[in-house]
Amino acid sequence: MLELTNVTRRFGANTAVDAVTVSIPQGQMVGVIGRSGAGKSTLLRMINRLIDPSDGSISFGDKQVSAIKGRELRDWQRDCAMIFQQFNLVPRLDVLTNVLLGRLNHRNTILNLLNIFSAEERAQALMALERLGIEQTALQRAGTLSGGQQQRVAIARALMQSPKVILADEPIASLDPLNAKIVMDSLKDINERDGITVVTNLHTLDTARTYCERVIGMFHGKVVFDGPASDLTSDAVKMIYGSTAENEISEAITSTSIKESSETEKAPAMSLASAEIASPA
Ligand SMILES: Nc1ncnc2c1ncn2[C@@H]1O[C@H](COP(=O)(O)OP(=O)(O)O)[C@@H](O)[C@H]1O
Numbered sequence: 507m508l509e510l511t512n513v514t515r516r517f518g519a520n521t522a523v524d525a526v527t528v529s530i531p532q533g534q535m536v537g538v539i540g541r542s543g544a545g546k547s548t549l550l551r552m553i554n555r556l557i558d559p560s561d562g563s564i565s566f567g568d569k570q571v572s573a574i575k576g577r578e579l580r581d582w583q584r585d586c587a588m589i590f591q592q593f594n595l596v597p598r599l600d601v602l603t604n605v606l607l608g609r610l611n612h613r614n615t616i617l618n619l620l621n622i623f624s625a626e627e628r629a630q631a632l633m634a635l636e637r638l639g640i641e642q643t644a645l646q647r648a649g650t651l652s653g654g655q656q657q658r659v660a661i662a663r664a665l666m667q668s669p670k671v672i673l674a675d676e677p678i679a680s681l682d683p684l685n686a687k688i689v690m691d692s693l694k695d696i697n698e699r700d701g702i703t704v705v706t707n708l709h710t711l712d713t714a715r716t717y718c719e720r721v722i723g724m725f726h727g728k729v730v731f732d733g734p735a736s737d738l739t740s741d742a743v744k745m746i747y748g749s750t751a752e753n754e755i756s757e758a759i760t761s762t763s764i765k766e767s768s769e770t771e772k773a774p775a776m777s778l779a780s781a782e783i784a785s786p787a
């Protein structure tokens with residue numbers, strides 16, 4: 507169980523996250539939605555301790571996540587893998603090495619590490635890539651891959667951490683609909699088959715509805731909705747996106763027609779729900 511109690515984060519006079527209290531049982535798939543600036547990224551970053559809460563506490567089982575330091579904190583950050591909108595791979599390194607870095611994501615001197623990966627770790631990394639359908643890219647430089655492929659590498663890297671929780675911050679916001687579907691399907695599969703808790707910030711309502719058993723809606727740092735996706739009535743949606751903004755609750759905010767990406771691997775516009783899974787190229 508991941509428990510947040512009155513978690514608050516201030517930046518100067520601005521309260522980015524305001525007294526958030528939620529309990530997330532192990533193995534749940536949770537979508538966090540809300541406008542830009544609602545506090546979604548700050549919330550995820552506090553869970554992973556990339557930033558510290560100003561107030562409140564975070565715990566995971568017996569572990570007081572918000573109080574740990576040093577070795578214990580590094581262990582937690584390994585248990586709690588992060589996936590970012592911009593993938594955060596090392597573009598000049600090959601894909602396999604990027605995945606292996608999931609094993610050692612707390613060290614800095616990459617070159618020093620290259621020869622200490624065991625054959626077993628390499629095999630494990632290849633299996634993670636295979637699971638994501640991109641094992642054939644193992645020896646390519648990560649920077650040469652399409653965005654969708656890069657995000658799958660990032661998920662493989664997260665799997666190498668053997669995490670208990672995956673935190674994904676708008677993992678599909680830079681992807682075309684087809685790749686968005688592949689990435690969300692992968693996260694769902696990892697959630698269901700491995701029992702890993704997934705907490706993902708999502709820009710689009712439809713995606714949260716399609717993939718997440720539980721949706722947390724944030725507005726101005728506060729949780730204004732917390733429940734099953736089926737309870738997301740239009741009133742709930744107005745609370746999350748702002749009651750005065752009915753006209754602005756447009757395609758841009760709620761639809762899955764994700765903005766044009768600069769990817770070479772373009773897919774025709776289609777909704778996530780209807781997108782077919784192509785065999786991963
Ligand atoms: N490092 C920071 N320094 C100052 N203000 C920040 C910082 N990070 C986030 N904020 C502010 O906190 C609020 C919430 O931001 P964020 O968590 O990024 O929201 P979201 O991810 O929902 O778009 C915003 O007002 C943002 O400007």
Ligand SMILES: [Mg+2]
Nearest residue numbers: 546547548707
């Ligand atoms: Mg954000």
